[in-house]
Amino acid sequence: MKNTIRNTKKGILMVALLATVVGFAKDSNSLIKKGARKTALVLKNVKAGNLLTIKDNLGTILYKEAIKTEGLYTKGFDLTELPNGAYVFELEKDLEINIIPFKVTNSFVNFDKSAEATYYKPYVKQDQDLVYITKFNPELKATTINVYAINAEGSESTLRFSQEITNTQTIEKVFKLKKGNYKIEISSENNEHTVFINN
Structure with a gap:
């Protein structure tokens, strides 16, 4: 009985989380805070082959992924383990690069939507x-x-x-x-x- 209640709670939590992610996916680029440690990155209108990276303020690549899907991209990241400093998500498309900067301070992650930028290649x-x-x-x-x-x-x-x-x-x-x-x-x-x- 306890397992049934526990599994039901997990199911409700997953449905609520999915609804949150889909709700935010209406924006072109959205960042959603989930809980204390996870950040979900939601990107709209991506193409297979687009390159997603996380870089520090020196340009060092900390994470790199070639996107394999078309349309909507969603992935959770634990950014709280990064050392204090400035970082960027960088999405490289055919002729443009989208920059989403963020800062980590004592395991707290802060995004400044007004600092997001697009550079054209x-x-x-x-x-x-x-x-x-x-x-x-x-x-x-x-x-x-x-x-x-x-x-x-x-x-x-x-x-x-x-x-x-x-x-x-x-x-x-x-x-x-x-x-x-x-x-x-x-x-x-x-x-x-x-x-x-x-x-």
């Missing part, structure tokens, strides 16, 4: 000797594009082109590159993307 396409670069930049952040030619041994590179682009919402550049190997760096604030081109 550049799109680079090569068509024979032409390289197209497009980047969505809604906050008009200064963006620098550097193009390096890499020597035949691959040991040295020479800067061939450098430009800082400011006050531009949609960055669009086309480069005509001679035959050879190139490295293109596109940086904006603390985000840098490197692409290698073999022409």
Whole structure:
């Protein structure tokens, strides 16, 4: 009889927890505190292959997972064991990175919804000797594009082109590159993307 009551209580608790998670899933990105130790991360509109990481303030990856499902992602994390400090959940999609920062202080986890941010990655396409670069930049952040030619041994590179682009919402550049190997760096604030081109 005691086992039946205990199992019934567990069942009711699981149904209540599931209802809570599904209720919060209406937001695009929501964080739900569950009990004293668990935090449930709920992400909407994910795709298989999206990369979820937890990083510390030095950029060290503490957790990494390639998402295997489409649509809604839900997972519980015990973040209270992390040392005091600043951390981020980082969800990397095809052309954007969603940042969800949080702090741990004496086993207490605090999320600041207003500090969540989205960074847009550049799109680079090569068509024979032409390289197209497009980047969505809604906050008009200064963006620098550097193009390096890499020597035949691959040991040295020479800067061939450098430009800082400011006050531009949609960055669009086309480069005509001679035959050879190139490295293109596109940086904006603390985000840098490197692409290698073999022409």
